[in-house]
Amino acid sequence: MTSRRTGVQSFERGLALLRAFGAERTAMTTAEAASAAGLTRAAARRLLMTLQEQGYAQFDGKRYTLTPRVLELGFAWLSAQPLFGVGEPVAKQLAERLNETVSIGTLDIPDVVYLVRALSSRALHLRVGPGTRIPAHTSSMGLILLGSLEPAQLDAFFKQWPRRRYTDRTPVEEGEVRALIEAAGRDGYCYLRGVMEDSIAGLSVPVRDRAKGRAIAALNVSTSLQRTSPEEAFAKLLPEMRAAAQSIEAALR
Amino acid sequence: MTSRRTGVQSFERGLALLRAFGAERTAMTTAEAASAAGLTRAAARRLLMTLQEQGYAQFDGKRYTLTPRVLELGFAWLSAQPLFGVGEPVAKQLAERLNETVSIGTLDIPDVVYLVRALSSRALHLRVGPGTRIPAHTSSMGLILLGSLEPAQLDAFFKQWPRRRYTDRTPVEEGEVRALIEAAGRDGYCYLRGVMEDSIAGLSVPVRDRAKGRAIAALNVSTSLQRTSPEEAFAKLLPEMRAAAQSIEAALR
Numbered sequence: 001m002t003s004r005r006t007g008v009q010s011f012e013r014g015l016a017l018l019r020a021f022g023a024e025r026t027a028m029t030t031a032e033a034a035s036a037a038g039l040t041r042a043a044a045r046r047l048l049m050t051l052q053e054q055g056y057a058q059f060d061g062k063r064y065t066l067t068p069r070v071l072e073l074g075f076a077w078l079s080a081q082p083l084f085g086v087g088e089p090v091a092k093q094l095a096e097r098l099n100e101t102v103s104i105g106t107l108d109i110p111d112v113v114y115l116v117r118a119l120s121s122r123a124l125h126l127r128v129g130p131g132t133r134i135p136a137h138t139s140s141m142g143l144i145l146l147g148s149l150e151p152a153q154l155d156a157f158f159k160q161w162p163r164r165r166y167t168d169r170t171p172v173e174e175g176e177v178r179a180l181i182e183a184a185g186r187d188g189y190c191y192l193r194g195v196m197e198d199s200i201a202g203l204s205v206p207v208r209d210r211a212k213g214r215a216i217a218a219l220n221v222s223t224s225l226q227r228t229s230p231e232e233a234f235a236k237l238l239p240e241m242r243a244a245a246q247s248i249e250a251a252l253r
Numbered sequence: 254m255t256s257r258r259t260g261v262q263s264f265e266r267g268l269a270l271l272r273a274f275g276a277e278r279t280a281m282t283t284a285e286a287a288s289a290a291g292l293t294r295a296a297a298r299r300l301l302m303t304l305q306e307q308g309y310a311q312f313d314g315k316r317y318t319l320t321p322r323v324l325e326l327g328f329a330w331l332s333a334q335p336l337f338g339v340g341e342p343v344a345k346q347l348a349e350r351l352n353e354t355v356s357i358g359t360l361d362i363p364d365v366v367y368l369v370r371a372l373s374s375r376a377l378h379l380r381v382g383p384g385t386r387i388p389a390h391t392s393s394m395g396l397i398l399l400g401s402l403e404p405a406q407l408d409a410f411f412k413q414w415p416r417r418r419y420t421d422r423t424p425v426e427e428g429e430v431r432a433l434i435e436a437a438g439r440d441g442y443c444y445l446r447g448v449m450e451d452s453i454a455g456l457s458v459p460v461r462d463r464a465k466g467r468a469i470a471a472l473n474v475s476t477s478l479q480r481t482s483p484e485e486a487f488a489k490l491l492p493e494m495r496a497a498a499q500s501i502e503a504a505l506r
Contacts, residue, residue, distance in 0.1 A: 008303050014264035015307060015326070022329040050261050054268060055361070066330045068359055068366040068384075073268070074327040075384030076275040077319045092372050106321055108308070113321040119345050130383075131321075131328030 013039055014047045018056075018070065027063040078130060083207070083217050084115055086251040091118040091219070094244045098237060100228075102244075103220040104207070107145040109153070110160040112136045115217070135162050137177045138170055140190040140204035141218035147185025148206065148215035154181070169194045189238060193225055201225050203233050207245045210253055219245045266292055267300045271309075271323065280316040331383060336460070336470050337368050339504040344371040344472070347497045351490060353481075355497075356473040357460070360398040362406075363413040365389045368470070388415050390430045391423055393443040393457035394471035400438025401459065401468035407434070422447045442491060446478055454478050456486050460498045463506055472498045 020036035021028065028036060034044035048064050051057035055069045078084050087104045095102040095118035104116040111133040136142025136157065146157060163172045171177045184190035184204075193201035202222045206215035221237050228236075273289035274281065281289060287297035301317050304310035308322045331337055340357045348355040348371035357369035364386040389395025389410065399410060416425050424430045437443035437457075446454035455475045459468035474490050481489075 008263040008267065008299050010261040010263045011267035011300055011303050012307060014261065014267065015309070018326050019329065022333060026330075026333045046261050047264055050264050054265060056268070068330075068361045068368070070330045071327040071366060071384030072386070073271050074324040076272065077279075077321075077323045079385070080275060080279045089372070108321045113324060115321070119342070131324030132332070133325070 010043075010047070013037070013043060014050065017044065017047050017051070018066075018073075021066050027065045029063050033064060074131060078115065081115065082252055083248070084130075087116045087207075087217070087219075087248050088118070090244050090248050090251075091116045094219075094221075094240060095119065098221060098240060100221045100223050100237070103141070103222065104217050104248075105139070105141040105145075105220065106217045107136060107142070107149075108133070109157050110136055110162065112139045112142040112145065112218070135164070137161055137180070138166055138192075138195050139220075140184075140192040140202040141220045143180050143184040143190045143192070144204045144206050144218040145215050146181045147183075147190075148208075167194055171195075189241075191230060191233065193230070199225055201228070201230070201233065203237055203241065205238070205241045205245050207248050207252075210249055217248075219248070263296075263300070266290070266296055267303065270297065270300050270304070271319075271326075274319050280318045282316050286317060327384060331368065334368065335505055336501070337383075340369045340460075340470070340472075340501050341371070343497050343501050343504075344369045347472075347474075347493060348372065351474060351493060353474045353476050353490070356394070356475065357470050357501075358392070358394040358398075358473065359470045360389060360395070360402075361386070362410050363389055363415065365392045365395040365398065365471070388417070390414055390433070391419060391448050392473075393437075393445040393455040394473045396433050396437040396443045396445070397457045397459050397471040398468050399434045400436075400443075420447055424448075442494075444483060444486065446483070452478055454481070454483070454486065456490055456494065458491070458494045458498050460501050460505075463502055470501075472501070 016037045017033060017039065020033060025032070025036055030041055030045045030048060033048060034041045037044060048057060052059055052064070055067060057064045057066055083104065083106070091102040091104055102118045103114055105112040105114050114130050114132045117130060136146055146154060149157070158174055165172055171180060189203065189205050191201065191203045200222055202220050204218045204220040207217040207219055208214060209216045219241055221241060223233060269290045270286060270292065273286060278285070278289055283294055283298045283301060286301060287294045290297060301310060305312055305317070308320060310317045310319055336357065336359070344355040344357055355371045356367055358365040358367050367383050367385045370383060389399055399407060402410070411427055418425055424433060442456065442458050444454065444456045453475055455473055457471045457473040460470040460472055461467060462469045472494055474494060476486065
């Protein structure tokens with residue numbers, strides 16, 4: 001394995017341990033952490049003590065929990081992203097104008113990763129924030145971004161994509177997904193309904209690199225199907241979303 | 254050193270390398286990364302290759318940059334925090350009602366760490382987001398949280414606090430900071446103006462653990478001094494902020 005040759009195994013294991021702490025596992029004993037990260041107890045114990053010494057974990061005598069300090073590992077990256085600095089205020093203003101939730105996402109194959117999430121004041125929204133990942137083919141943002149890839153990169157996506165069905169509408173055939181990606185690339189927008197959650201629809205447009213014309217991010221409005229018909233979505237949302245994407249593109253130059 | 258005995262040195266070094274990528278250093282050669290993280294070039298190269306193999310870094314032939322995947326290291330923690338899930342929608346609603354920026358922060362001595370940041374539509378706000386850290390004694394949130402510590406924990410803070418002066422109003426004498434902390438604990442609110450930035454004032458109230466009565470977080474409204482006088486801040490903001498803090502406390506029970 002490449003990682004055995006060039007990598008540093010305890011660093012890999014430490015990263016696996018950090019990832020093992022999640023929404024379902026916020027506090028773990030050494031044994032639980034070892035099991036969740038696929039490590040021996042001895043290895044897990046050494047890594048947990050390292051996290052504690054560095055201020056990333058706390059130990060109450062029985063279980064380890066992470067501390068707010070772990071945010072520094074990813075947030076320095078996020079706050080340095082021009083897309084975040086430029087995109088966040090634009091998304092916020094658009095969310096207020098439309099009274100809908102606006103997101104900006106980027107591609108990390110096989111997923112879309114949310115960078116910006118501007119909530120509307122409506123109560124209904126999925127519990128996602130920056131860093132949340134969803135399989136790219138289940139998201140209108142993802143289809144837009146996949147539509148801007150070179151053929152070889154797209155083939156790489158299809159080698160990794162998770163064919164799990166989330167709802168009856170989730171596409172699980174490669175041909176079906178390729179047709180959706182092609183349409184998104186051709187149309188310059190993508191509208192999906194009920195793919196991740198039955199009652200939610202999403203409309204996305206690309207944010208393009210002005211030099212190369214590629215989609216470097218997607219701007220998304222998610223809305224409830226009870227509230228907004230597809231026709232309303234196109235007529236009302238699309239022009240505003242394209243203007244917002246253009247203002248981000250201009251500021252990124 | 255404790256860390257030599259129990260820790261895993263390459264994990265420590267890998268974490269230092271991740272932290273070295275920041276707002277000022279988004280792309281680094283191996284030599285730059287080694288220098289920034291205090292490592293030898295050989296050690297930095299192995300760790301950077303590990304990050305690349307694990308999908309956390311990209312290499313363009315010359316420089317390494319991090320990928321959106323690094324967000325998973327801190328965001329799983331953030332999204333699992335009850336304070337985040339409960340606090341974010343409350344902060345958002347308050348920001349809309351007041352048309353001011355609302356934040357929720359927690360203590361990680363010697364700093365306050367932002368967990369939630371709900372922007373108002375006004376253009377003026379500091380560029381901070383979740384994970385941003387500021388020295389606790391320079392923030393009304395920090396003084397509220399320090400005011401809820403046991404004496405021994407407070408002494409531990411004073412062993413580590415950075416005595417840097419940010420503006421003419423930044424307190425740099427221990428006695429002065431202790432008096433501010435005591436007042437915040439006694440009054441149940443803290444109002445600071447011009448401590449981090451000349452034109453910004455902040456008002457904070459505690460969010461308390463109902464069982465123990467301790468401040469586990471602080472809710473903050475930051476506002477421009479040109480816009481809102483201290484008298485207006487107290488009359489208009491404080492009752493709304495206390496109601497918001499109570500609704501968070503009730504939901505956390």
